[in-house]
Amino acid sequence: MLIDDLNNAKIGNPFETLGLQKLEGSSYILRAWLPSAHSVEVYSIDGKDFICTLTMVHPDGLFEEKISCEKPFHYMFKVTYADATVDVIDPYQFRDEAFFGLNTMNEDPENIYRTLGAQLIELNVDGVKIKGTKFAVYAPSATAVSVIGDFNFWDGRRLPMAKSLLGHWVLFVPGLGAGLRYKYEIKDPFGNRLPHKADPVGFYHEQYPSFASIISDQHSYTWHDQEWKKSQLNNKLEQPISIYELHLGSWKRDENGQPLSYRELAKDLLDYVKEMGYTHIELMPIMEHPFSGSWGYQPTGLFAPTSRFGSIDDFKFFVDTFHQNGIGVILDWVPAHFPTDAFGLAKFDGTCVYEYEDPRRGWHPDWNSLIYDFGRDTVRRFLIASALVWLDLYHIDGLRVDAVASMLYWDYSRKDGEWIPNVDGGNINYEAVSFLKWFNEEVYKKYPHAFTIAEESTAFTGVSRPTFSGGLGFGFKWNMGWMHDSLEYMQTDPFFRKYHHGEMSFSMIYAFNENFILSISHDEVTHGKHSLLYKMPGDEWQQAANLRAYLTYMYAHPGKKLNFMGSEIGQGSEWNDDAQLDWWLLKYPKHQGIQKLIKDLNKLYRSEPCLWRTDYDPASFKWLDVNDSEHSVFAMQRNNGKDFIVAVSNFTPVPYVAYRLGVPEPGTYEVVFNSDDKQYWGSAYGTGETKLVASNISWQNCYHSIVLDLPPLSTLLIKKISD
Template identity: 75%
Template sequence: MLIDELNNAKLTKPFEVLGLQPNYGGEGFVLRAWLPGAKEVAVWSLKGDKEIVKLDCTSPDGLFEKVLPDVKEPFHYKFKVKYPDAVVDIIDPYQFRDEAFYGLSTMYETPSNIYKTLGAQIIEVEIDGVKVKGTKFAVYAPSATCVSLIGDFNFWDGRRHPMARSLLGHWVLFVPGLGVGQRYKFEIKDPHGNRLPHKSDPVGFYHEQYPSFASIISDQSSYKWHDDAWIKSQLNNKLTRPISIYEVHLASWRRKEDGSSLSYRELADELVKYVKDMGYTHIEMLPVMEHPFSGSWGYQPTGLFAPTSRFGGIDDFKYLVDTCHQNNIGVILDWVPAHFPTDAHGLARFDGTPLYEYEDPRRGWHPDWNSLIYDFGRDTVRNFLIASALIWLDYYHVDGLRVDAVASMLYWDYSRKAGEWIPNVNGGNINYEAVSFLKWFNEEVYKKFPQAMTIAEESTAFTGVSRPTYTGGLGFGFKWNMGWMHDSLDYMSQDPFFRKYHHGEMSFSMIYAYNENFILSISHDEVTHGKHSLLYKMPGDEWQQAANLRSYLGFQYAHPGKKLNFMGTEFAQSSEWNHDSQLEWWLLQFDKHRGMQNLVRDLNKLYVNEPLLWKNDYDPSAFKWLDVNDAEHSIFAALRTDPETHEEIIAVSNFTPVPYVAYRLGVPRPGVYSIILNTDDKKYWGSGYKIGPEKLAASNISWQGQYHSVVLDLPPLATVFIKRVSE
């Protein structure tokens, strides 16, 4: 019976039962309303504000109806509902069938239609000259037997707003009067009719924190951007531009006196000002997508379309991005399409079935992170994920996405033992579905947002990660060079006496440096989970640790490839990163840490102002080792050139605590050379060891494969940058 379906929230076709329906077997129409708790319901015209009729109560549970034999065609109306303690005007949502279903037929023509159609979309319709504003809800749950909209507006009662199912498996409803700030969720019954835990909106733009995790209606059109000039300026080749990235975890960068995190707008003031002063070109934020557990750092997201509400609203986040752009700082976000958590309010078995995840745990369960793996072979999942990427570039104006854990997506046997994974159709370990997905993702991003960049965190030797899809590559713009990071940090952790036995670790990266468009990344992963801070990875006493780190950062900036360093590196934080507190800003009262900060600021300044250090990062003819075999002295000398102008910068690193007196360095041209940066300078808390005369005159003595050479004294544990300044 109808009343049983209504009372048990099992009504599946509300538009065929509620609202104004043809009076089958009689004349006119039947107007039916389901309003639990109501005592009296009067029907008023939507326009003209006059009472038309009172409905009869046909069930004390809240069913009201009236036969209208004289009505010849449908009309629009509202209810005046009398409750025991109030009289409320309600515009009946069940007279807006067309509005509820609008847009679904073209949803999958492009992934961006998903965030423009699903979720909670604020719309305004004009009926009989009356503008009706409300929110259109749509959620994909094809295996659900019924779905209800619940929220504060209906006392979280799944009986009151049953949704209608589309042929594609979406459940929809347009509710007049609901607007910004209203909390909502979906009450879903699985294929067997069992009620699932209340679900947050998978395409929701804003969500509350624990314990409710409720979704909140938000207006994506309200923020007014001021970054047109920046967006236009980014239509360039990122490979030939300077990119120095400051990786930051917003919650723990800096905190207030009470221990709480800064808001988006506070970060727009303090973080942006700091990053600009330090000379970085980009900020990369650990995932800001909504996530239930702070300890995941954002890498277990449940709200892929929503900036976390921990720091403010969606307009506040946009203000942060806008402020970055107005200060000529790009914004990169970490994005996690590899896996998702099992939280009951999230995507896990969303409609009672594995709607988003692979069903077989040998493919759908990630043993490292105790999370579920997206089914990359399902079109609806692929569209959902790509839509979640595009919205950040579209609505939030971010400049790039760094895709997390790409290796775990590419290989079926990632972190699995024999028997724990299922081979592909050819018997191998490559996930062809993930490969196809990643290619499509990159094609969609660069087609719709050519000013953007995509970056892969991929730790294996998979071929063509940052090569175009039309050549067989995955299509990423860049790839993190995790091999360089691992080898170079292993080298630097050695006692200088033993570094000669590990000499090849510092040069090995150049063997494969041009296989991909690499970013030299020293990320958050290297300073947590018992790995120590970068400073304390370095051997020696207090001075030597700092000197080692200074020389290492100098080596990084001299090496081909874009740069990334995690927050705290720039002032040599001594403790391992702790996401529950702020960086150790108090260390800046000491010369050692203030000197390191001065060095990184100057390295960024040198890097940005010297095109030789970035213009030809991916051109093999623009780099040459001058001295790469002197393992006994742990010295490396490299030449960065411009093949067109033939200008050059030379970088020499001495990775021992012993000065090298009268070191002869080959140079390509005659003239006068000058030291343009020395990591051992006293202003960086270095020793101030005298290199030699301020100007180094080149002699005609051939050396290191060059026709000319200069002589200088190399400081201990230092990297020195040298440039020709005159003929």
């Protein structure tokens, strides 16, 4: 019976039952479902003309009346309840408006966030402007879906939605505006009610305990970063990129120990990043996530900035302010997997809408999470839309894709028998490969100011090569091999480093195979791995000197740069996501010195094109000395065809007097950066004459050479200043 379906929220197509339904001839029946209502009067849509009073045909709230008219008309209700009388515009007279736009779903992925979710719209009906919210959610196997929220007592009986042929459930509800909470009540293929679901394409979500979605206005903020976006239409490979990676919740906290808001960070963080000379910030995932301890890597709201730090407009203000001050904003994006929270995507309509059904493909053993089905077109479009929304509506400059290796290999972290081979019997997930290529093509085609970065830890071929040449299409790739090998070397006692000399130089064997970013990320300073400072061997002075020499070596090495917050102040403790950085350390000269070193390195790096313009050209790099393992010395040359800088590192605590260093040209040279300088809390060991005149003595495969003193545990950057 109809009343049973209505009372149990099991009605599949309310437009066939509710609203104005055609009878024979010029007759219609107007049917309304308004639980708890005592009486219902019908007026014209502008509220001026009384039409009729509906008859209560069931005490649970079903009203109807036959009406004689030549054609359908628009109307409103005056509904009387026990304690109030309210005007209601019946949503079930707007079938065409509810379904509008669904046929564009397969044209562009952007249509997903322009059509699905909770969209604020305004209709002009018979000269009357009607504002409201159109809800649309994909649940193809559901037998019934209702939108519930603050506006209907979270009662799934009151606003049943209608199903499209493609599996979307839709309803336009007049009168609903921004700020209201909502979810979906879904019945599975067997009619069983599932836990209430947050909106997969929701733009904003509440925190624990409700995790409700919130109707939001994406058009209320006015941007002021037009000049910045124009300036970014350049080749990122030939630009200086020095990235400050951070976790917003633990960078700095207020006097009550609470994280700073987006607007507070737009001042404090911006001032700091500008002072330190970084070109970009990279935020660990700020897409909405239920558990702070996941650092954002278990997201449930891929279209929504987390409400922990403020509103959507607050986040846009944050990005806008950084852009107006010349700083790019990169976000970590997680398309590899998602958590099993009942309100999220897992078994969304009682079936595997988003995840692989077979656990040998759909379950991630490392993170106890579900893996997206990259072979399903609806999932691929959903994920690509979730990437593009950040470039479009939030003006983000770059997306760093997390855990790419886990996507590429069926046997990632799995034992024999725990995974299913591909059609060729191998371990490559062709579906994920295809998805990643499509993702990169969409980004670079539609948002030429933006770029993508892969966190990929294997030797998969062509990660940062164009898709037309067989690559995955990323702009950059994190150099995990360099990070691992160089940190292994630096953690070795200097006395034994001569036996590990190749670890420091091995990266140059493959340095030009990809467009690498040298990354010392959050993963390296947590979970018992020690802070960057405390990875270094030796006493207090030697630890600091090792760190300064290593960071300076990093800036000389080919590749863009990334450092995680806290390393730039020489923090001793591991990163703690539940507290701020140890800013109090900056009252001590050692930590002041490390911070100033990074500040000066960024300044020098940005001012010297030979350190970044030709990062990915093999001709831009030359080893001057890579074989001096006995002294643990490395010497290299960086050039861009016009200028060059020579870098020499001494990774022992022993100074080398009158060290001869090959240089490519005659002339006068100068040490332009010395990690052992007194201002950096170094030993200030002398480097001989301030001006270093090259002699005609051939050395280190060069026709000329200079002589200088190498300080202990140091890296020097040397530049020719005159002929």
